[in-house]
Amino acid sequence: MYYFDPHIHMVSRTTDDYETLAKMGCVGMSEPAFWAGFDRGSAESFADYFRQLTQFEPTRAAQYRVQHYTWLCINAKEAEDVKLSREVLSLIPEFLDKPGVLGIGEIGLNKNTKNEATVFLDHLELAASLQQQILIHTPHLEDKFQGTKMILDMLCDDQRLDHHRVLVDHVEEHTIRDVLENGFWAGMTLYPVSKCTPARAADMVELYGPERLMVNSAGDWGPSKPTAVPDFILEMRRRGHPESLIRKIVYENPLEFFRQSKGFDFTPPEIVLPAEIKNES
């Protein structure tokens, strides 16, 4: 089955991982800007990171017929420094029209501090003024419930935002309902040690249905598994769910959400492949 990983940090992954993902059916992915494994000391360092996300990673992915997209921001983990954050924010507009850029993300909260909230609101201002889609990071473990509430309040307070163009990621059992009931898309992150397992994600699909729901691997610097989406596919098959339902969650839903961004020019592989075979014969 083809699938699309809507949230994976390939800068922290090897080229072998691209090959493995491609062999397992991954035909597209989106990579939000996040922490690079260390705190960066200057805005120039973020400009280099944005070049890596918009130039180098799409080229690396394309070698394996994986279509790579990205989102730009300064992440919540480094947003405690408001001055640096505002310098980084001023760099983002020049990158937004680059091929494959889908919007502003992943923005959100980390420790739910005042400075993080200030920088989050600055990002919402940028996204609203430039009609950009938004990808949200919700905090970890003990900070998740409160942080998600704060984030949803800030999103709902901004009348300019179209909730169907916002994806709220890392939802769990205690946050998914609020996200879906407010009209946002929800992402479940399949993680070996925290966030959500494939079995818990399947439970949530059974409880809430497949509308506006996606699964992703995050595949980042922490203990994570870039092939977690195929694990979810297997779990759903084991439970007897039809292929059409699984395909909707791992392929059709990401495409429906991303197609709202003008930077999304995805070519489905079922269209690409016959033409390529013809050319090569």
Ligand SMILES: [Zn+2]
């Ligand atoms: Zn992430």
